[in-house]
Amino acid sequence: MAAKKAKKSDRDAVTLAKIERLAREVLAQATRGANPAVEIRQRSLSNVSFNTKKKIIELGDKTQSREFFNTAMARKFMQTMIVAQGCKKLIDEGKTVSIRQMFYMSKHTLDRSNENTFEDQSESDPIIEDLEVGIDALREELHLFANKRGLVVGKLVVNDAGDTIDLARMGRGGWGIPSICESDQLEFVKNSADFVLLVEKQAVWLRLNEDRFWEKNNCILMTSEGQAARGARRLLQRLATELKLPVYVLVDNDPWGLYIYSVLKQGSINLAYESMRMAVPNVRFLGMSASDYKKYKMPHAAEIKLTKEDLARAEQMKAYPWFKDARWQREIQGTIDNGFKMELDSLLTKSITFMAEEYIPKKLRDRDYLQ
Amino acid sequence: MAAKKAKKSDRDAVTLAKIERLAREVLAQATRGANPAVEIRQRSLSNVSFNTKKKIIELGDKTQSREFFNTAMARKFMQTMIVAQGCKKLIDEGKTVSIRQMFYMSKHTLDRSNENTFEDQSESDPIIEDLEVGIDALREELHLFANKRGLVVGKLVVNDAGDTIDLARMGRGGWGIPSICESDQLEFVKNSADFVLLVEKQAVWLRLNEDRFWEKNNCILMTSEGQAARGARRLLQRLATELKLPVYVLVDNDPWGLYIYSVLKQGSINLAYESMRMAVPNVRFLGMSASDYKKYKMPHAAEIKLTKEDLARAEQMKAYPWFKDARWQREIQGTIDNGFKMELDSLLTKSITFMAEEYIPKKLRDRDYLQ
Numbered sequence: 001m002a003a004k005k006a007k008k009s010d011r012d013a014v015t016l017a018k019i020e021r022l023a024r025e026v027l028a029q030a031t032r033g034a035n036p037a038v039e040i041r042q043r044s045l046s047n048v049s050f051n052t053k054k055k056i057i058e059l060g061d062k063t064q065s066r067e068f069f070n071t072a073m074a075r076k077f078m079q080t081m082i083v084a085q086g087c088k089k090l091i092d093e094g095k096t097v098s099i100r101q102m103f104y105m106s107k108h109t110l111d112r113s114n115e116n117t118f119e120d121q122s123e124s125d126p127i128i129e130d131l132e133v134g135i136d137a138l139r140e141e142l143h144l145f146a147n148k149r150g151l152v153v154g155k156l157v158v159n160d161a162g163d164t165i166d167l168a169r170m171g172r173g174g175w176g177i178p179s180i181c182e183s184d185q186l187e188f189v190k191n192s193a194d195f196v197l198l199v200e201k202q203a204v205w206l207r208l209n210e211d212r213f214w215e216k217n218n219c220i221l222m223t224s225e226g227q228a229a230r231g232a233r234r235l236l237q238r239l240a241t242e243l244k245l246p247v248y249v250l251v252d253n254d255p256w257g258l259y260i261y262s263v264l265k266q267g268s269i270n271l272a273y274e275s276m277r278m279a280v281p282n283v284r285f286l287g288m289s290a291s292d293y294k295k296y297k298m299p300h301a302a303e304i305k306l307t308k309e310d311l312a313r314a315e316q317m318k319a320y321p322w323f324k325d326a327r328w329q330r331e332i333q334g335t336i337d338n339g340f341k342m343e344l345d346s347l348l349t350k351s352i353t354f355m356a357e358e359y360i361p362k363k364l365r366d367r368d369y370l371q
Numbered sequence: 372m373a374a375k376k377a378k379k380s381d382r383d384a385v386t387l388a389k390i391e392r393l394a395r396e397v398l399a400q401a402t403r404g405a406n407p408a409v410e411i412r413q414r415s416l417s418n419v420s421f422n423t424k425k426k427i428i429e430l431g432d433k434t435q436s437r438e439f440f441n442t443a444m445a446r447k448f449m450q451t452m453i454v455a456q457g458c459k460k461l462i463d464e465g466k467t468v469s470i471r472q473m474f475y476m477s478k479h480t481l482d483r484s485n486e487n488t489f490e491d492q493s494e495s496d497p498i499i500e501d502l503e504v505g506i507d508a509l510r511e512e513l514h515l516f517a518n519k520r521g522l523v524v525g526k527l528v529v530n531d532a533g534d535t536i537d538l539a540r541m542g543r544g545g546w547g548i549p550s551i552c553e554s555d556q557l558e559f560v561k562n563s564a565d566f567v568l569l570v571e572k573q574a575v576w577l578r579l580n581e582d583r584f585w586e587k588n589n590c591i592l593m594t595s596e597g598q599a600a601r602g603a604r605r606l607l608q609r610l611a612t613e614l615k616l617p618v619y620v621l622v623d624n625d626p627w628g629l630y631i632y633s634v635l636k637q638g639s640i641n642l643a644y645e646s647m648r649m650a651v652p653n654v655r656f657l658g659m660s661a662s663d664y665k666k667y668k669m670p671h672a673a674e675i676k677l678t679k680e681d682l683a684r685a686e687q688m689k690a691y692p693w694f695k696d697a698r699w700q701r702e703i704q705g706t707i708d709n710g711f712k713m714e715l716d717s718l719l720t721k722s723i724t725f726m727a728e729e730y731i732p733k734k735l736r737d738r739d740y741l742q
Contacts, residue, residue, distance in 0.1 A: 089723070090723070093723060093724075095578075095581060095582075095723045095724070096577075096578075096581060097574075097578060097719060097723065098574035098577070098578075098716070100574060100714075100716050101574060101578065101716045101719045103716075104672065104673070104714075104716050104717050104718075104719040104720050105719050105720065105723070107672040107720065108670065108672050108720070109670075109671060109672070116672070145574070145577060147573055147574060148544075148573065148577070151547045158542075159542075160541075160542025160543055160544060161542045161543050162542070163540040163541060163542040164540070165540065165541065165542055165544075169534040169535070169536065170531075170534060170536065170546070170547075171529075171530075171531025171532045171533075171534040171536055171546075171549065171556075171557070172531055172532050172549040172550075172551075172556065173519075173531060173536075173546045173547035173548060173549045174546075174547040175541070175542075175544045175545075175546065175547070176522045176541075176544035176545040176546070176547050177544060178542065178543040178544045179543075179577065180543075185543065186542075202518055202519065203468075203469035203471060203472060203516070203518060206467075206469070206516060206519070206550065207466075207467075207468060207469075207472065210466060210467060211466075299479065299480075300480060301475065301478040301479050301480070301487070302475070343471075343475075345469070345471050345472045345474075345475050346475050347475075348468060348472045348475040348476050349475050349476065349478065349479070352460070352461070352464060352466045352468065352476070353464075353466070
């Protein structure tokens with residue numbers, strides 16, 4: 001079946017040129033009898049650092065060469081070419097697939113052998129990351145999607161894949177944040193929000209959406225449903241940079257909540273090469289803070305004893321270069337000194353609408369946040 | 372803070388009457404000096420059976436009495452009253468909360484003691500189930516929500532909580548299926564779909580949505596994102612009964628996929644008392660079938676070896692009374708005989724759009740499904 005050629009965006013044209021350059025270079029090397037090789041920046045801890053000026057975690061310049069005539073590398077070299085070919089096909093046909101689906105697209109038995117190109121997705125995922133770093137194109141640009149997660153409502157009208165969507169008319173369900181939130185598919189049509197509030201937990205988002213928090217406070221209300229997926233992070237970055245909206249984050253008062261905030265803010269060590277396109281360095285930590293316990297006279301019912309793992313994680317956090325500021329040190333130490341963590345849901349011990357009508361509005365009014 | 376009384380729907384009025392009757396009965400018993408007690412249908416395996424006529428898993432009539440003056444039951448009795456009181460408050464104020472949030476609403480230290488009403492959510496969750504069974508009101512009617520999961524797009528216009536939402540204009544993101552899909556909040560405004568297709572996996576849904584499957588095939592396209600949440604099940608049942616739409620289900624070819632289908636169809640043993648409101652007995656199993664391997668000339672790349680657990684699970688399935696039909700026995704035995712399972716994603720080994728343009732349309736045309 002001949003696939004239709006899809007109309008390409010500028011972004012697609014750029015990515016395609018990168019893939020084609022890779023292919024041409026390999027071909028040229030092979031033609032002149034040289035050992036085909038690809039230079040890829042190392043994705044190891046030793047090549048990751050915190051850029052104190054940009055305030056993001058970055059990948060350094062150390063590279064490694066992947067050679068075809070090298071028994072340790074030949075298989076990976078072949079796999080890199082197969083995945084690159086698959087991505088070219090996706091761009092040509094204007095389609096996107098999941099990284100699992102790319103595994104199936106790429107898996108086959110090599111002619112005249114019993115050898116499979118890929119045995120398992122654990123082989124293809126790192127190859128995708130190699131390709132991203134190798135040709136400097138994010139997986140979104142390679143037409144690969146991660147599982148999407150997260151919902152959004154509020155005072156924003158978007159156009160996605162041709163549909164105009166008013167996020168103020170989404171009922172209780174909300175709009176599912178797409179996996180790929182790049183500007184050639186998702187456009188901001190009309191913004192009338194003053195800020196973005198991102199809550200970690202879906203149940204808290206549901207509660208706030210039911211109370212029409214976003215309407216009363218003129219904002220965009222998102223939930224990441226746990227650790228933010230790539231789509232949610234990219235959307236947040238675009239809201240912060242293109243629409244210049246302040247972004248507030250509301251997570252549980254525990255080391256995991258703080259980690260979710262931290263990844264939003266400066267990226268993660270594992271995916272350091274993507275920070276530039278994902279991180280939102282000026283994202284504001286609105287809560288839940290260790291000091292809220294006294295400030296809001298929380299009852300004992302809100303306390304959950306810290307585990308040994310929580311304590312170890314909190315100490316680790318204190319050592320992060322991006323939490324060196326005295327106020328962050330106080331915040332983290334505050335939880336350690338409390339001896340307990342608190343969930344956002346525990347604000348329900350005060351009243352059903354306490355969070356929407358008192359806690360968050362007061363914090364915003366008092367500019368009671370960390371950055 | 373005095374809470375506003377919310378306008379109540381007929382459904383709310385009925386639920387409130389049930390809670391008030393419970394309270395009045397307990398009060399009357401106490402007033403006349405009797406031991407206050409509540410009769411609750413037993414939620415044990417021995418009180419669960421498959422109703423071959425209705426084709427759903429049902430809870431039987433065996434009851435147990437919960438008494439106040441009984442050291443083994445006093446705590447649970449108190450807890451049941453506290454949760455009932457919390458639900459009354461929610462209905463009065465027109466709010467909903469998660470079961471975790473209800474735990475926090477109900478947790479406090481008893482006056483003049485060190486005893487907490489609840490120590491842990493594992494104490495409050497069964498009390499909620501007791502209350503549901505005890506007064507015959509689903510948790511949705513008690514204004515409690517489970518975490519929501521699932522997305523929907525397609526040829527249907529709904530009104531949810533006052534917003535009119537055209538599910539044919541949801542871009543790539545889709546509308547998030549609400550936790551509570553009852554008719555007083557979610558109305559069907561205009562349907563032009565011929566059927567519903569529910570796919571287990573989000574990535575498959577994303578692929579089909581990108582190919583505009585629902586537009587070309589005039590349907591509603593849902594994903595349950597794994598095992599269907601309560602909201603998705605209830606929505607599916609309403610689409611099947613109120614709009615009389617045939618529902619097709621597409622899951623992986625493995626025992627877990629079959630289990631997802633099975634729960635949609637006749638409910639689960641754990642939540643047998645809810646089958647009437649959740650199960651869709653005539654839901655159709657479209658695939659992925661063990662026989663698809665030969666029928667669609669799948670490559671070896673699609674095979675994933677069955678584990679010992681898979682085999683044990685498949686044998687269990689064969690013994691279920693609702694899979695006794697010869698065609699079901701053949702289907703399950705087919706997977707065992709294959710010796711491997713297959714994921715929907717493996718259809719990508721054929722081509723990117725094979726699933727949307729050949730596999731599903733052919734199955735629908737040939738009426739190639741099990742029921």
